[in-house]
Amino acid sequence: MWNLIAISVQALVFGLPHPVSCHPNNLKYGKPSSGEPDAEGISTSQIFYGRFISTPNPDTLLIQHGAVLVTSIDGRGYINMTAFNLTRPEDAAAELGVGSDVAVVQGTDTGFFFPGFIDTHIHAPQYPNLGLFAGTLLDWLRAYTFPMESSLGNPNSPAYADSTTTPDPYARAMQVYSHVIDRTLAYGTTTCSYYATVDVPATNLLATLAYAKGQRAYIGRTCMDNQQYNPEYYRDESVEDAINKTWATINHIESLDPSGELVAPIITPRFAPACTNESLTELGNIAVQKDLRIQAHISENVGEVKLVSELYPQQSSYADVYEAHGLLTDKTILAHGVHLTDEEMALIAARGSGVSHCPDSNSALGSGIARVRRMIDAGIKVGLGTDAAGGFSPSLLDNVRQAFLVSRLLSFQEGQNESLTVPVTEALYLGTVGGAQVVGMDGRLGGFVPGMLWDVQEIVLGTEPVDIFGWETWSDRVMKWVWNGDDRNVNRVWVGGRLVHERR
């Protein structure tokens, strides 16, 4: 199961593997199109033929049929041209203006291509805790989360208290991080915004693995330098320690992928109480200096909101704490926002920051129901997040379902106001286009439009667990996929044109 464990951790962290897709010969379905030089650094093309379903806007489920020409340059595959309403695959090459020797990847009659999901909030080191809960947020952090996170690097983690063998924290990091990437890809998630841990080698390992496996990933070392609010066994030792370690991961990740296209560092003050005033300020400075993404938690839980207001009496709100430290930018991802006030929403919208809505987690931890409709109406960019392991599932599709369910409960509670419901099509939009906006990839991910990257999942239906009887419209088939689909329906997954997952 853990076939990568055999590879030495050191080799992966320091001997950086070149991504497989960089050389055209390694593109599983691609081969050079006629007339293109067969050399690294030049382009290769492939044609995708079949049904293409996407949500170009929140209330449109767009169902198209035809062909898409994907061109890869330096291993970065984007949509070059589309030809919808074709009925025969053999017409595709001519219609797209390429030679007949360009390989055609055909979808099945029973399935469709769909934009890859974008998980705007996921804690990679918590993956082994999926489904393990204890009380609400602050209890659960101490009982399950911090012991597990610290075990990926610290041999003295409480997670090893009962261990009868010598702990091997980096072997565990390899096991856990390999698994979270493999499994999220298997569920059709092509982009993840990951929280890692305080540990530099383990965080760098996560970045290296994401790069090698080909998942689009933003990797954040969690800053936790507040000596009072973090456990003694799991924190940064000082402001200086926190900032030095932050730089160490930024430098590693940038050396992996100087373009920042596939993997990139993301500034990650875990949440306001985990950091000091000084580290928050310095992280804001680094983000500006390097033009980096930022991620943090906000207003997930009422106890947490109260704690922040006590720690920062001079600030008018939780959002204002981040604002005061330069951490609200148009590249900021704020997770949860369950208890944001209207004033905070206005501030977040004005700064162009986005919110990661994590309904699985908010229900499971009893945090409450985020007011998604109000956020959207306020002009905030909203995407979806699994928040593994506050959420119990690695599947973003599960959060699409849950986004609809909790919004219907909210609609009922607020005087049966149906306008608060997030319909299924809009929930799919949040999981793709909305996610792209939140992670700063608006217009580059989330649809089948020329210029967009080919980050795509191929969905197949007609077998377990989705029951298709044959009389359903395609729109109804998509709804059936949403409600009962899982990783069994994800046949193939591509990131930047590279095939990164194929169902066994």
Add this chain to the structure above:
Amino acid sequence: MWNLIAISVQALVFGLPHPVSCHPNNLKYGKPSSGEPDAEGISTSQIFYGRFISTPNPDTLLIQHGAVLVTSIDGRGYINMTAFNLTRPEDAAAELGVGSDVAVVQGTDTGFFFPGFIDTHIHAPQYPNLGLFAGTLLDWLRAYTFPMESSLGNPNSPAYADSTTTPDPYARAMQVYSHVIDRTLAYGTTTCSYYATVDVPATNLLATLAYAKGQRAYIGRTCMDNQQYNPEYYRDESVEDAINKTWATINHIESLDPSGELVAPIITPRFAPACTNESLTELGNIAVQKDLRIQAHISENVGEVKLVSELYPQQSSYADVYEAHGLLTDKTILAHGVHLTDEEMALIAARGSGVSHCPDSNSALGSGIARVRRMIDAGIKVGLGTDAAGGFSPSLLDNVRQAFLVSRLLSFQEGQNESLTVPVTEALYLGTVGGAQVVGMDGRLGGFVPGMLWDVQEIVLGTEPVDIFGWETWSDRVMKWVWNGDDRNVNRVWVGGRLVHERR
């Protein structure tokens, strides 16, 4: 996929297949124990060895290891004796006092035996609509539910409006009903309380299929004789028509299984507005006369509650309408109960009736959150139901998850009152022991106790979709199964000692 379609509908409805398990030679894992006569009508035994997990009470997850002796008499297998804390399967026979020739069914090291789930509320004919929603309850009934239900029997159903071929309503019934039984068994559901339709041959077909496939099933022809509130294309023609058709299904089902142990009729006034005063009264009389189970909907949706209060101004509440017609007995299953008042809860508890909590459905249709803790505290028996296709999933386990999730949201909303949460262990209890109470099988289903029927699912872990890393306690493994498990984890399913499902 639909391998049973080839069998003539007529043969199945009128030529009743004898259940396979009635003859000992057909028991896949059983053979006669030493000294027992090898003849029909006498007993056969089999030993199950491995890990046995159950919830004997709401706050106990009982994990046992050892062997269970299951004895089948006339094809009805029950737990004869248990020997827990054994460590070697070869010691089981001696410990249980049977010969060494009794077959031993071994569980896997990575799994456990768990009581079969009891789905206390499921609409068999709505199975093809899983995941298709439109508005709240009353809109959805008209848009999706009634067309689909009527299509299983009525060639003039609106479901066939776009059909280009001659409709074959009983072929469709065969397809849909075979599928709902196969799939619920595959998800570990050993007992279902089914709503069928108004149609007699189709309802009888459902009973025959359940009997042949070996699922424990209560089958109700839905009474819908109110000419005003049911669609013209889908209703009983008169009170007399409704009552005659009710008897026709009772007689058929009793001829299938005179003992009523495996399949039994259940009196099913769909919900108060679907019936006339007269039919409600007569159905109450039949239930008393024949000592039958009863099922109906109650207080699912605020619009429905209002309609009932307008139709029955002389009754003090929705529950009182059923009470006035003799329909609240200790064999009554009331689905939903989202908006029950405290007075109604007291009445339902006093009558010994049970409630089927259907959280998937209540969220999906925006009905609200049922006050499960209050019902239990009021002394009401509570089980879980999928309410397919108001619920979107055929999986009772999905409703175990959702029961926890919505109760946590309710806890948050009601002043962060954690006592309103239904913990996971209690949700499992509701799905097994609670369900047994609700369907009138208290003490006969839901655990590993001598005298109980062997209605059991074998769960296997360690493969997709549940990630086990190896360091988890068994209690944590059960939680991981609850949160990410699906039909892939259900290896084998037995009902009354008969193997009725084995994962391919």
